[in-house]
Amino acid sequence: xxxxxxxxxxxxxxxxxxxxxxxxxxxxxxxxxxxxxxxxxxxxxxxxxxxxxxxxxxxxxxxxxxxxxxxxxxxxxxxxxxxxxxxxxxxxxxxxxxxxxxxxxxxxxxxxxxxxxxxxxxxxxxxxxxxxxxxxxxxxxxxxxxxxxxxxxxxxxxxxxxxxxxxxxxxxxxxxxxxxxxxxxxxxxxxxxxxxxxxxxxxxxxxxxxxxxxxxxxxxxxxxxxxxxxxxxxxxxxxxxxxxxxxxxxxxxxxxxxxxxxxxxxxxxxxxxxxxxxxxxxxxxxxxxxxxxxxxxxxxxxxxxxxxxxxxxxxxxxxxxxxxxxxxxxxxxxxxxxxxxxxxxxxxxxxxxxxxxxxxxxxxxxxxxxxxxxxxxxxxxxxxxxxxxxxxxxxxxxxxxxxxxxxxxxxxxxxxxxxxxxxxxxxxxxxxxxxxxxxxxxxxxxxxxxxxxxxxxxxx
Ligand code: NDP
Numbered sequence: 470x471x472x473x474x475x476x477x478x479x480x481x482x483x484x485x486x487x488x489x490x491x492x493x494x495x496x497x498x499x500x501x502x503x504x505x506x507x508x509x510x511x512x513x514x515x516x517x518x519x520x521x522x523x524x525x526x527x528x529x530x531x532x533x534x535x536x537x538x539x540x541x542x543x544x545x546x547x548x549x550x551x552x553x554x555x556x557x558x559x560x561x562x563x564x565x566x567x568x569x570x571x572x573x574x575x576x577x578x579x580x581x582x583x584x585x586x587x588x589x590x591x592x593x594x595x596x597x598x599x600x601x602x603x604x605x606x607x608x609x610x611x612x613x614x615x616x617x618x619x620x621x622x623x624x625x626x627x628x629x630x631x632x633x634x635x636x637x638x639x640x641x642x643x644x645x646x647x648x649x650x651x652x653x654x655x656x657x658x659x660x661x662x663x664x665x666x667x668x669x670x671x672x673x674x675x676x677x678x679x680x681x682x683x684x685x686x687x688x689x690x691x692x693x694x695x696x697x698x699x700x701x702x703x704x705x706x707x708x709x710x711x712x713x714x715x716x717x718x719x720x721x722x723x724x725x726x727x728x729x730x731x732x733x734x735x736x737x738x739x740x741x742x743x744x745x746x747x748x749x750x751x752x753x754x755x756x757x758x759x760x761x762x763x764x765x766x767x768x769x770x771x772x773x774x775x776x777x778x779x780x781x782x783x784x785x786x787x788x789x790x791x792x793x794x795x796x797x798x799x800x801x802x803x804x805x806x807x808x809x810x811x812x813x814x815x816x817x818x819x820x821x822x823x824x825x826x827x828x829x830x831x832x833x834x835x836x837x838x839x840x841x842x843x844x845x846x847x848x849x850x851x852x853x854x855x856x857x858x859x860x861x862x863x864x865x866x867x868x869x870x871x872x873x874x875x876x877x878x879x880x881x882x883x884x885x886x887x888x889x890x891x892x893x894x895x896x897x898x899x900x901x902x903x904x905x906x907x908x909x910x911x912x913x914x915x916x917x918x919x920x921x922x923x924x925x926x927x928x929x
Pocket of ligand 1: 778891
């Protein structure tokens with residue numbers, strides 16, 4: 470009876486998770502979705518603490534309090550631009566926790582059953598890969614010097630394949646001889662840790678969001694495996710939900726970047742020998758402009774499209790953008806926002822920033838809707854976006870980003886690019902759009918340039 474009640478409460482918490490995830494699919498329902506999931510998680514934690522005969526309950530509660538406090542401080546303090554790093558760290562801690570819990574369960578088990586030992590080996594393997602993979606992802610996103618560029622060594626695929634096979638072999642050893650306990654389990658974790666590092670170091674530049682989504686999925690699988698170790702249905706369900714949604718997001722993002730998962734993991738992105746140099750692309754062809762000139766250009770036009778990118782996030786230009794949007798709409802200019810699925814540094818990055826300043830949701834056009842609109846657009850303002858508007862993806866089969874779906878801003882009558890210099894975006898390659906006949910460069914900080922543009926529009 471007691472178990473049935475506990476499982477019913479777990480089921481209710483799982484339903485809250487599912488409705489929570491559903492809510493996150495639209496900005497209008499996202500806050501409610503987040504809240505539902507949080508209530509589900511709180512319920513699950515409280516029931517687990519009350520229902521299980523937990524050894525050292527005060528220590529567990531102290532851990533919960535300290536963990537919640539650290540998490541809350543990090544969540545409040547973190548810059549929006551550093552959110553992907555934070556997600557990477559959270560994924561990693563999830564994997565690390567699975568490794569530790571499975572280890573503790575293995576030590577405590579007197580006569581472990583097959584299900585438990587298989588799950589323990591899976592937790593150790595997946596958890597350690599997730600932890601170290603996430604730490605490397607963090608270092609890359611944080612642009613720590615040593616990890617910034619993709620790292621290759623000869624025979625990398627063979628070494629990774631070998632490490633994976635060795636990890637499987639050691640995992641089988643854990644299952645066959647669980648009485649050997651800690652020593653074999655540590656060997657498994659050590660091999661999987663090396664694998665986590667060697668698999669992640671070659672992943673570079675623009676493929677990082679996919680890697681983060683995949684690591685998120687792996688952290689879920691590790692948690693689900695740990696659920697089997699502890700025979701805890703809640704952990705199995707929650708872990709499976711994270712694992713499944715993470716892999717779905719991974720595949721959606723692969724599609725948005727036109728890369729296969731194998732291609733991402735093998736780190737095949739970045740400037741190649743055949744990529745044109747910045748000098749070849751830009752020399753003598755770039756035209757710079759001023760805020761006043763751009764304002765004049767927008768006098769009397771019918772349609773303006775704003776394309777935000779990472780630079781809008783860095784310069785925190787969203788408030789100024791909202792004011793410019795209001796000023797243009799007041800002059801009967803139709804203003805829309807074209808959102809690329811991987812603009813910024815995480816999926817939905819631009820949507821969140823624009824929602825924060827109350828831009829109406831129906832003004833945010835996803836790529837498929839936005840692309841046919843560019844031909845009828847008088848002026849496109851590209852604000853701190855680079856890779857996601859690089860026409861090389863469409864036109865140059867030798868480009869490292871060939872085939873990546875992009876926003877076709879080059880098809881508009883005039884394109885104004887706001888950025889500080891001609892330096893490349895995340896993918897590290899030049900962008901021929903900056904040298905196109907219909908492009909004007911407005912060099913400067915995103916927020917400052919939009920503020921100057923706003924002042925000039927008001928003076929018209
Ligand atoms: P990019 O990284 O391609 O370009 C951003 C541009 O912003 C830079 O060229 C930079 O130019 C400019 N910039 C930086 N700071 C400022 C500032 N203060 N004011 C004005 N401009 C500024 O960004 P996109 O959004 O176009 O593309 C996203 C890229 O990131 C893609 O390659 C994507 O694959 C990758 N990525 C995406 C993730 C996601 O999930 N969305 C996660 C991780 C990576 P300058 O220095 O000259 O100012």
